[in-house]
Amino acid sequence: MPRGTSEVSEPMYFVLTALRAGPLHGHAISKAIKELSRGRVQPSVGTLYGILERLNERGVIAVDREETVNGRNRRYFRITDDGQALVEAEARRMQEAAALVLRPSGA
Amino acid sequence: MTTLSRSNTRDLERRYRRLLLAYPPTYRRAHGDELLDLLLEDAAPGRRVPVPKEAWGLLVGGLRSRIVHQATGSAWRDGLHLGITAVAMVNLAALLPYVQALPLWTLLAALALLAVLRGWLRTALPLTLLVGVKMVGIASGRQFFDVTPLPVYPNGLSEAALFETSDPYLVAASYAVVLIGLVVLTSLRRPVRARSWWWWAAALPAAWAGPAWLAEEFDHPVSLSRMAAEVVALGLAVAGGYLARDPRWALASGVYLLIVSSDLAFHAEQLGRQHLAYAGILLLLVTAAALIPFRQRRHCLD
Numbered sequence: 391m392p393r394g395t396s397e398v399s400e401p402m403y404f405v406l407t408a409l410r411a412g413p414l415h416g417h418a419i420s421k422a423i424k425e426l427s428r429g430r431v432q433p434s435v436g437t438l439y440g441i442l443e444r445l446n447e448r449g450v451i452a453v454d455r456e457e458t459v460n461g462r463n464r465r466y467f468r469i470t471d472d473g474q475a476l477v478e479a480e481a482r483r484m485q486e487a488a489a490l491v492l493r494p495s496g497a
Numbered sequence: 498m499t500t501l502s503r504s505n506t507r508d509l510e511r512r513y514r515r516l517l518l519a520y521p522p523t524y525r526r527a528h529g530d531e532l533l534d535l536l537l538e539d540a541a542p543g544r545r546v547p548v549p550k551e552a553w554g555l556l557v558g559g560l561r562s563r564i565v566h567q568a569t570g571s572a573w574r575d576g577l578h579l580g581i582t583a584v585a586m587v588n589l590a591a592l593l594p595y596v597q598a599l600p601l602w603t604l605l606a607a608l609a610l611l612a613v614l615r616g617w618l619r620t621a622l623p624l625t626l627l628v629g630v631k632m633v634g635i636a637s638g639r640q641f642f643d644v645t646p647l648p649v650y651p652n653g654l655s656e657a658a659l660f661e662t663s664d665p666y667l668v669a670a671s672y673a674v675v676l677i678g679l680v681v682l683t684s685l686r687r688p689v690r691a692r693s694w695w696w697w698a699a700a701l702p703a704a705w706a707g708p709a710w711l712a713e714e715f716d717h718p719v720s721l722s723r724m725a726a727e728v729v730a731l732g733l734a735v736a737g738g739y740l741a742r743d744p745r746w747a748l749a750s751g752v753y754l755l756i757v758s759s760d761l762a763f764h765a766e767q768l769g770r771q772h773l774a775y776a777g778i779l780l781l782l783v784t785a786a787a788l789i790p791f792r793q794r795r796h797c798l799d
């Protein structure tokens with residue numbers, strides 16, 4: 391996958407991709423990003439929550455529910471329809487870009 | 498869990514809580530524990546000190562969060578308020594080296610700054626006017642309101658007498674900027690936000706005349722401590738414009754630059770190449786703060 395695409399930053403792409411499977415809390419999102427990127431993308435907690443807040447402000451993700459675990463609040467985030475459309479458009483754009491390089495020569 | 502590992506976790510938690518102070522209090526109250534949970538879950542067993550990457554992420558994330566929280570409401574109204582806050586702070590700083598000789602007027606200048614900071618515009622107006630008239634009087638050798646023995650000698654913060662190297666017009670200009678801003682903001686009949694208490698901390702480096710730069714070569718030295726405070730403040734203005742894509746910090750910096758450039762223009766004949774470099778750095782930072790909100794987007798959510 392190309393780093394730092396022009397449409398969505400790479401960590402944002404992995405956050406949105408992780409949330410396609412269903413609502414997740416911060417720790418689960420962090421683990422999913424690491425797995426999906428094969429350990430290449432591991433944002434710090436401060437960076438991850440900065441991304442989540444920005445995506446939430448832009449309406450690309452939303453808070454699905456809040457739970458209290460060990461007396462501490464925990465938010466579960468879900469991807470919105472706008473977020474779904476955005477990440478799919480980004481995947482298509484990258485697929486088309488990759489095809490330019492990966493298609494068999496002379497095809 | 499052993500006693501030792503519990504103690505290590507407590508140390509780590511305490512240190513992460515300190516780093517979380519970088520976030521605005523409202524955000525910290527709402528989500529601080531959520532971030533802390535994740536930080537502690539990810540921590541290696543026995544770890545007592547935050548991972549540098551996490552510490553840096555919290556500091557940058559906190560600063561970003563603070564800046565974005567500030568970028569709400571009317572940009573020009575807030576920018577104007579921020580700008581006159583900076584000038585009111587400098588006006589107070591100008592009096593701090595003479596607090597022992599002018600306790601009442603320094604107190605009134607501090608109350609004027611407090612009123613500006615808290616957004617009490619109608620209180621700030623008469624206080625600023627009162628102190629401004631008195632200071633213009635001292636700068637021009639006149640006695641307004643009470644008798645002040647002239648010259649007013651400094652304490653350890655400065656070596657020059659009050660307004661020894663200044664001019665009544667310059668003093669009047671720095672108070673007039675605050676007064677005009679207050680009149681404009683009051684006429685809008687909209688409340689302005691309360692500003693950070695950190696402005697009080699900025700008054701000391703702004704007041705301290707030393708270590709003086711160019712004191713040997715020129716009659717108009719520049720205080721390095723004040724220069725450092727200016728560069729940090731204008732650097733934050735650039736960061737604010739970059740992160741929030743908002744021009745309010747540029748407007749505030751422009752208001753402040755107006756005062757600095759008036760002072761340099763007044764001393765034009767005593768300036769050297771280094772003074773121009775100093776003015777150039779400030780101008781560069783203010784220009785960057787003005788242009789950076791319009792930078793190209795790297796991605797659609799930037």
